[in-house]
Amino acid sequence: MISDELVQLLTPEGERISHPEYGSELGRDEILGFYRDMVIVRRLCNESTSLQRQGQLALWAPLQGQEAAQIGAGRALAPMDFSFPSYREHGVAWTRGVPPRDMLRIFRATTTGGWDPQQYRHSLPMVVLGDQTLHAVGYAMGIQRDGAEEAVMTFFGDGASSQGDVLESFVWAASFNAPVVFVLQNNQWAISEPTSLQTKIPLYHRAHGFGFPGVRVDGNDVLAMYEVAKRALDNARAGGGPTLIEAYTYRMGAHTTSDDPTRYRVDAEVEVWRHRDPIERVKALLAREFGVHKVTFDEVAAEAEQLALQLREDVLAMDAPDPTMMFDHVYAESHPLVEAGRREIIELGIGGGH
Amino acid sequence: MTQQSMTMAKALNEGLRRAMEKDRRVLLMGEDIGKLGGVFRITDGLQKDFGEDRVIDAPLAESAIVGTSVGLAIRGYRTVVEIQFDGFVYPAFDQIVSQVAKLHKRSAGVYTMGLVIRLPFQGGIGAIEHHSESPEAYFVHTAGLRVVVCSTPNDAYWMIQQSVEHDDPIIFCEPKSRYWEKGDVDLDNPPYGLFDAVVRRPGTDVSVVAWGSMVKTALRAADVAAEEGVSLEVIDARSLSPLDLDTIADSVDKTGRLVVVQEAPPAASVGSEIVAAVTERCFYSLRAPGTRVSAYHVPYPPSRIEDAYRPSVDRVMDAIDRVMGYDQ
Numbered sequence: 001m002i003s004d005e006l007v008q009l010l011t012p013e014g015e016r017i018s019h020p021e022y023g024s025e026l027g028r029d030e031i032l033g034f035y036r037d038m039v040i041v042r043r044l045c046n047e048s049t050s051l052q053r054q055g056q057l058a059l060w061a062p063l064q065g066q067e068a069a070q071i072g073a074g075r076a077l078a079p080m081d082f083s084f085p086s087y088r089e090h091g092v093a094w095t096r097g098v099p100p101r102d103m104l105r106i107f108r109a110t111t112t113g114g115w116d117p118q119q120y121r122h123s124l125p126m127v128v129l130g131d132q133t134l135h136a137v138g139y140a141m142g143i144q145r146d147g148a149e150e151a152v153m154t155f156f157g158d159g160a161s162s163q164g165d166v167l168e169s170f171v172w173a174a175s176f177n178a179p180v181v182f183v184l185q186n187n188q189w190a191i192s193e194p195t196s197l198q199t200k201i202p203l204y205h206r207a208h209g210f211g212f213p214g215v216r217v218d219g220n221d222v223l224a225m226y227e228v229a230k231r232a233l234d235n236a237r238a239g240g241g242p243t244l245i246e247a248y249t250y251r252m253g254a255h256t257t258s259d260d261p262t263r264y265r266v267d268a269e270v271e272v273w274r275h276r277d278p279i280e281r282v283k284a285l286l287a288r289e290f291g292v293h294k295v296t297f298d299e300v301a302a303e304a305e306q307l308a309l310q311l312r313e314d315v316l317a318m319d320a321p322d323p324t325m326m327f328d329h330v331y332a333e334s335h336p337l338v339e340a341g342r343r344e345i346i347e348l349g350i351g352g353g354h
Numbered sequence: 355m356t357q358q359s360m361t362m363a364k365a366l367n368e369g370l371r372r373a374m375e376k377d378r379r380v381l382l383m384g385e386d387i388g389k390l391g392g393v394f395r396i397t398d399g400l401q402k403d404f405g406e407d408r409v410i411d412a413p414l415a416e417s418a419i420v421g422t423s424v425g426l427a428i429r430g431y432r433t434v435v436e437i438q439f440d441g442f443v444y445p446a447f448d449q450i451v452s453q454v455a456k457l458h459k460r461s462a463g464v465y466t467m468g469l470v471i472r473l474p475f476q477g478g479i480g481a482i483e484h485h486s487e488s489p490e491a492y493f494v495h496t497a498g499l500r501v502v503v504c505s506t507p508n509d510a511y512w513m514i515q516q517s518v519e520h521d522d523p524i525i526f527c528e529p530k531s532r533y534w535e536k537g538d539v540d541l542d543n544p545p546y547g548l549f550d551a552v553v554r555r556p557g558t559d560v561s562v563v564a565w566g567s568m569v570k571t572a573l574r575a576a577d578v579a580a581e582e583g584v585s586l587e588v589i590d591a592r593s594l595s596p597l598d599l600d601t602i603a604d605s606v607d608k609t610g611r612l613v614v615v616q617e618a619p620p621a622a623s624v625g626s627e628i629v630a631a632v633t634e635r636c637f638y639s640l641r642a643p644g645t646r647v648s649a650y651h652v653p654y655p656p657s658r659i660e661d662a663y664r665p666s667v668d669r670v671m672d673a674i675d676r677v678m679g680y681d682q
Contacts, residue, residue, distance in 0.1 A: 112460045332522050
């Protein structure tokens, strides 16, 4: 146990442990599903890192280590719920059905978006820290006005927890009792700055000061993440207001492919967290409790391999768009300065089918 | 034609009421806009009539007022945000510039950012600091935003409704020094398109472009100039993004002289943009350099001396003399 305040249902060794408030009744298929999700998003993440190293992506923000936090929270969402991610939530995007190739378009630098956020009910990556938390609360206020039984989930990190917008979103969520679940992935590092620089108290304690519950969860335990997130979402849909979930986890890789974590953290710390791997513990549980055989794990690995190959193929086929795309959708209705730019670029032969 | 005389403040109130009656997804959000009706009473009585769910008294955080309005827009609502004073818009600057302005583009047109950010702006009311600024250029500079300014009650009544109905985000600037001046409002038909510049007074010698509070200053200057035998054509720009350059250029092609009068400081200002754009379009018509009459490049001064900071009729006339002097 990292802390006695932590909700954990599955130890790093894959042993179930009981918790006074939370339990899991998920069966073999659901847990195997989480396992499959986590193996796939890790494999796709590693493929993306390779693609960046080979010069095929401008940047990549790896999620390795945070698979359980993202899959557990993402799988707790109901189809009509809406999620607002930061920029590392590839695992959540996967649970919402966003095709992996669409997640990589922004990193291939062929678009500033990538998918239809209304179709998948999952908003676009947010690079400005914390801005999306206010969008989530506003969306939740819309749900209230529609009288709908839906909830919103928004994701941010320990670094963004210092942003004014995040704290303002806590005020709004509390004042309006908005149906929103805040998922704070505390991965211990904001690029080079440790969480201790962002806060002097456990981050989930902050919720109490704003007037709503906060829960710290073992973010590497997909069962705990799922159960805590599901209860928070149910509570929000039933009019119970916001919850802050602090997913206590670790960023195993670099902040992004532009980062060098060896300059600010020691290997021993990474080793400690390697033993808390979110995938191995589920694999151990599946093998022991449900008798899942090696052949099934191999099938999952093979599927992940196939998806990675497909992703590579899709990414390599993504060409730079026609330059005139920069003028599309800047405004809903035509604006003379935008149209003047479009005309110029076509006349210069830079874009528009030349 | 149903005409009614009312103040600009009342015209905005009536325009908002009509917009809310027409579309149940129109919401208002801002500080003190409910029971109090806003510090300028623009939303007076609206919460009583439309309820607390549609006229939302916001906690005091401008970034959240705009940021939650973005989320409401994604959900399909149209929020008219009241920023209490111009100088308080900067905490929301990130949400306006990075989110409101860009999410339609980033979502390839899926998200409609049809929100209106009302900004009581400009000075002349004897206020303390941060209550009298002219920040319009920051927003004009940002692609994805539109910026409009009303200068009469009739425009206020119609432009606020046109802004609510428009699908792009609009920074709606209200010259607070004109809130209590009365004018006729035509309750049946909008006088102009939202993005049209309008010739308020035809003339032949100098085109004077102004917006908001400075339209009246320009019209007074035109009276003074007429006594001196100089004919000013006064254009109310009304829309700063987009600029109606056709109307301005047509005027300059006729007069050969351009003076822009603005309450904002001159550097990288809307006045700079108008002078540059008109110079590019009307170079051979110009008989004098396009000239700006602006505030000074200093923080808004203590209001006991604001009349020395804001362009006055005298300073406009000084510019008129200069542009007329090039013929001699």
